Amino acid sequence: MSSIRGRLLAILLLATGVIWLSAALWTQISTRAQVIQVLDRRLEESARMVASLIREGGLSVDQAARAARMERADADGFHLLHQLSCQIWGLDGTLISESAGAPEGRLSEAGGGFSENEVDGELWRVFTLADPELDFRVMVGDAQAMRDQLVRNVTLGQLAPTALMLPLLAALIWLTVGRGLRPLDRLGAALSNRPASDLGPLEEAPAPRELRPMIAALNGLLRRVDAARERERSFTAFAAHELKTPLAGLQTQAEIARMAPDTATRTRALVQIEQGVKRTDRMVKQLLAMTAVEHPPNAASGAPQDGAALLQAVADDLAPLAGRLGVGLQVSATPGLWSTAEATLLQTALRNLVENALHASPQGETVSATLSLEGAGAVFEISDRGPGISEAERPHVTERFFRGAGATTSGSGLGLAIVATSAARLGGALELSPREGGGECARLILPR
Amino acid sequence: MRILIVEDDAVLGDGLSVGLRLSGFSPELVDSCADARHAIGMEGFEAVVLDLMLPDGSGLELLRELRQRGSDMPVLMLTARDGLDDRVTGLDAGADDYLGKPFELPELSARLRALTRRAQGRAENLLHWNGLALDTAKMSGQRGAEEIAFSRREFTVLAALMERPGSILSKAALEERLYGWQEDVESNTVEVHVHHLRAKLGSGFIQTVRGAGYRLAPEGAA
Structure with a gap:
């Protein structure tokens, strides 16, 4: 059941109902026991009375039977006694006398005491008292049906108000639970009335204690969402600004191509436009890569892939670039050392590292890319013989859009930020350090 | 008009440099704060086009430094x-004007002309000398009722001379203004342009100072 109100109503009604039913059952059992006790005593007393009337009052058996009838008449109005029947039998088995309304058949075959017999199709409870001296047997009985009726009446008398109370109780529960849940409604209203831009915390103070943990959790979520959105917003703003410069370049070159007085100038402008488009394209690709590593799909990209193969694939991809730059690219990785399910993330990181190293490397030098296992993790090490990163800039190079003093203008300022983010997503880290003998050494350390 | 462009984006820097040259300016391009400091210290520029974000620092810092000096x-x-x-930060740091990227070349040119005009206390885009009014926006001249059209390079040479009447400009200086970037300078092109200018303005308007370069004839002399 999805409604708390409905659920509480059902639970409370069910619990109340069970308690009431148990009480009714218990009452019925105890009532039945008491009724049996009381009525049995009455049977016994009546039998003794009839017997003593015959014995000590000197009444004839006939008169005594009539007295029994009288006694019944005296108690007229108490309908239970209508059901009392009395028979007086001789010990020889002849019916001496009986009260009016007594059944045709003999009430009991027992010699004395209590017994239950079926007489004329009806169950009777009978007390038999024998007097061997005066040669008679008094039997007083009442119908079992009457007894059941009595117990039923008492129980029903108790259940009837309950049946009446239950709907009342239900209405009461419905109203009070609704009232009790009003803080939830208010919280819901406060949330649903919020504009999407409002990520401020919810007020905790007026809420009941039970709701506060939820509000605190919601506020925590709101804070995280707000921080993420702020980051996104600044990233978007930054990205837009970063794109404006190449766009301005394109615009200017296009204007030059339009107003160029000679073919040489026009051709030159068109070449510049091509370069500008390439650079802008690279920038956009890097922005997309940044977004991709920041928000990777939830599921791992697929089956585990060999780290060495991935590194080799990146190197093969970048071989043309290395050729253009006149830089060697040497890969040293043993297949089967280490594998990852996050091939895309890893390749993005490696591609950026190798690209950076190639761009930084002087012509004729060689960039080395290796994969090895060290202690707890796999280490991809990309080293170049470039100018290296200055100590002042080292802490900032993984910041988004940071460009070092020696940066080539074709860079997006995102490369190392992408690597660092990928590393974090992969549960690893990026370490940058000066290389022995000159250059920079980038180590991408990933958990095994 | 000598303009220093401080821009680190290669394509945009090139575009500014070529575009401003085509618009009759004589631009010089540098791509870092350090080079800009050096250039400002050395050369007589009439205006600076300054990018805000440079690889070795902020354009704003450079600007503050400049104003403090x-x-x-x-x-x-x-x-x-x-x-x-x-914009407020930029203007408060000492910028005279502010242009957001991307922009159109004619607007940049007009703003640069306005800046230099204001700096020189002129109300119009006109340079006057010896009865000639040179319109730096239209790259054309007027003498009396006569309208004189110049090619871009003729204009560049003439404007360079008219910005500082009386001072001598060497052939090398004029070449530098004509060709910041392009094809190899043919050694006699400056002479060719001066020759054309003399044909249009009268042979005495520009004087040759033997061994030094060219200058405008004194007022009233042409």
């Missing part, structure tokens, strides 16, 4: 960040 060189900030706050 007491320079009143007109500076036009060129930047991708053109929100209100950014």
Whole structure:
């Protein structure tokens, strides 16, 4: 059941109902026991009375039977006694006398005491008292049906108000639970009335204690969402600004191509436009890569892939670039050392590292890319013989859009930020350090 | 008009350099704060086009530095960040004008002309000498009722001379203004342009100072 109100109503009604039913059952059992006790005593007393009337009052058996009838008449109005029947039998088995309304058949075959017999199709409870001296047997009985009726009446008398109370109780529960849940409604209203831009915390103070943990959790979520959105917003703003410069370049070159007085100038402008488009394209690709590593799909990209193969694939991809730059690219990785399910993330990181190293490397030098296992993790090490990163800039190079003093203008300022983010997503880290003998050494350390 | 362009984006820097040259300016391109400091210290530029974000520092810092040194060189900030706050910060740091990227060349040219005009206390885009009014926006001249058209290079040479009447400009200086970037300079092109100018303005308008270069004839002399 999805409604708390409905659920509480059902639970409370069910619990109340069970308690009431148990009480009714218990009452019925105890009532039945008491009724049996009381009525049995009455049977016994009546039998003794009839017997003593015959014995000590000197009444004839006939008169005594009539007295029994009288006694019944005296108690007229108490309908239970209508059901009392009395028979007086001789010990020889002849019916001496009986009260009016007594059944045709003999009430009991027992010699004395209590017994239950079926007489004329009806169950009777009978007390038999024998007097061997005066040669008679008094039997007083009442119908079992009457007894059941009595117990039923008492129980029903108790259940009837309950049946009446239950709907009342239900209405009461419905109203009070609704009232009790009003803080939830208010919280819901406060949330649903919020504009999407409002990520401020919810007020905790007026809420009941039970709701506060939820509000605190919601506020925590709101804070995280707000921080993420702020980051996104600044990233978007930054990205837009970063794109404006190449766009301005394109615009200017296009204007030059339009107003160029000679073919040489026009051709030159068109070449510049091509370069500008390439650079802008690279920038956009890097922005997309940044977004991709920041928000990777939830599921791992697929089956585990060999780290060495991935590194080799990146190197093969970048071989043309290395050729253009006149830089060697040497890969040293043993297949089967280490594998990852996050091939895309890893390749993005490696591609950026190798690209950076190639761009930084002087012509004729060689960039080395290796994969090895060290202690707890796999280490991809990309080293170049470039100018290296200055100590002042080292802490900032993984910041988004940071460009070092020696940066080539074709860079997006995102490369190392992408690597660092990928590393974090992969549960690893990026370490940058000066290389022995000159250059920079980038180590991408990933958990095994 | 000599303009210093401080821009680190290669394509944009080239575009500014070529575009301003085509618009009759004589631009010089540098791509870092360090080079800009050096250039400002050395050369007689009439205005600076300054990018905000440079690889070795902020254009704003460079600008503050410039103003602290007491320079009143007109500076036009060129930047991708053109929100209100950014513009206010830029102008307060000492920028004379502010242009957001991307922009159109004619607007940049007009603003640069306005900046230099203001710096020189002129109300119009006109340079006057010896009865000739040179319109730096239209790259054309007027003498009396006569309208004189110049090619871009003729204009560049003439404007360079008219900006500082009386001072001598060497052939090398004029070549530098004509060709910041392009094809190999043919050694006699400056002479060719001066020859054409003399044909249009009268042979005495520009004087040759043997061994030194060219200058305008004194007023009343041509």
